Amino acid sequence: MAKSPTALSLETGMLAxxxxxxxxxxxxxxxxSGNPETLTPVEVLEKGVRGQTSQDNAKDKAGLSNPQSVEYAIVPQRHDRVLLSFSVRFMPLSLRPHACNNTGVGAAYERLASAYRTAGGYRTLALLYLWNIANARFAWRNRFQSDAMSVRVETGDGTVLVFDPFLLSLDIPASFDELAAALTEGEPERLDELITGVAHGLSNGDQNAFVLMVEWHATMEPGQEIFPSQEYVRESNKDEKPSRVLAKLPTLYAGRELMQASMHSQKIGAALRHIDIWHGSEEHEGPIAVNPFGGVQETGNVLRKPETKKSFYHLRAKAEALITGIETANGPDEISGDAHFVMANLIRGGVFGASGKKAEANG
Incomplete structure (x- = not known):
């Protein structure tokens, strides 16, 4: 039976x-050190190694030599620091669907986002995104390769803030005061402006993006290994590729083309999306990357399975309670974790169409 035409719904067959x-x-x-003008691209190289088989299914080859070729990246000689740089654009694309085949549902999403903006929800998410920039989560394994590091953030107007990641936890979200205490360069007033800028970029109606340039600086020894992203190699190509293929981009340096080590934008994005602090699961402590079912790649756990009734799809099915709950909130502290999670998924983006039966029920 189709829902009443006046009933609020966030479900339809085509939605993105x-x-x-x-x-x-x-x-x-x-x-x-002492010469920041020196920027030498870290090159991805290939080498042959002779390891030993160690997997459980090695059978008659257990413990035998296992020669293979792998790609690797290291700090070049006469260098003692590593820089990882990227930029981030925060855009207001969660304010309305990119594609939707139901005008009523589209209007409901606009009402949801508008209420969330009015209640200050985007500022809550902005603080969480900046926490994951300032704590250098995006460096992943490289973060544990150095005992001295900093994160430099620059805005489009030239404002610069520098953070000490070691003063911030990876498990407990930082408050504004804790982020301010982690500053080694810049004033708390500029930090407040930065959070406001990110929130505005995510929610402004004039479609202007807010851009940040981010640099991770870390002290490392010459010859120390660096860990870029690793490429997925299809089974059909495995015989033609090294057993470990690293992410890299071509660049010109000192008159020759080389392959520069890189970190996938998706992997950096996954780090910044570690803001789901509302999953409430006892299986996993700390934040996880925002996704509709709360999947955790590192452990294979799924914290928001349909049966938990905490998935994105379960929560958005309660459109009336979700939207009115935000509209009656007196500030961001009164917005529920469920509402923050739903909006964080819309910011993440994706295809969220309902199943055929649900779409039919919603008209």
């Missing part, structure tokens, strides 16, 4: 939101 946080590919450079 464009990604609101657009990130460039990250590039690795080697630098020299």
């Amino acid at each position: 939101f464009a990604r609101s946080v657009q990130i460039t590919e990250g590039l690795f450079y080697a630098t020299v």
Whole structure:
């Protein structure tokens, strides 16, 4: 039975939101202490190694030599620092669907986003995104390769803030005061402006993006290994490729073309999206990357399975309660975690069409 035409619904057969946080590919450079002008692209190279089989299904080859070729990246000689740089565009693309085949549902999403903006919800998410920039989560394994590092953030108007990632937790979201305490360069007033800028970029009606340039600086020893993203190699191509293929982009340096180590924009994005602090699961402590079912790639856990009734699709099915709950909230502290999670998914973007039966029930 179709719902009443006046009933609020966020479900329809064709529905998509464009990604609101657009990130460039990250590039690795080697630098020299005291000479920040030196920027040497970190090159991806190939080498042959002779390991030993160690997997459980090795059978008659267990413990035998396992020669293979792998790609690797290291800090070049006469360099003692590493730089990872990228930029982020925060755009207001969660304010309305990118594609929707139901005008009533489209209007309901606009009402949802408008209420969330009015209640200050976008500022809450802006603080969480900046926490994951300032704590250098985006460096992933490289973050544990150095005992001295900093994150430099520059806005389009030239404002610069520098954070000490070691003063911030990866498990407990930072408050404004904790982010301010992690500053090694810049004033708390500029930090407040930065949070406001990100929130405005995500929610302004004039469609203007807010852009940040981000640099991770870390002290490392010459010859120390760096960990770029790793490429997925299809089974059909495995015999033609090294057993480990790293992400890289061609660049010109010192008159020759080389392959520069890079971090996938998707991997940086996954780090910044580690803001789902509302999953409430006892299986996993700390934040996870925002996705409709709360999947955790590192462990294979799914924290928001349909049976938990915490998935994006379960929560958005309660459109009336979701929207009116935000509209009656007196500030961001009164917005429910469920509402923050739903809006974070819309910012993430994706195809959110309902199943055929649900679409038919909603007219």
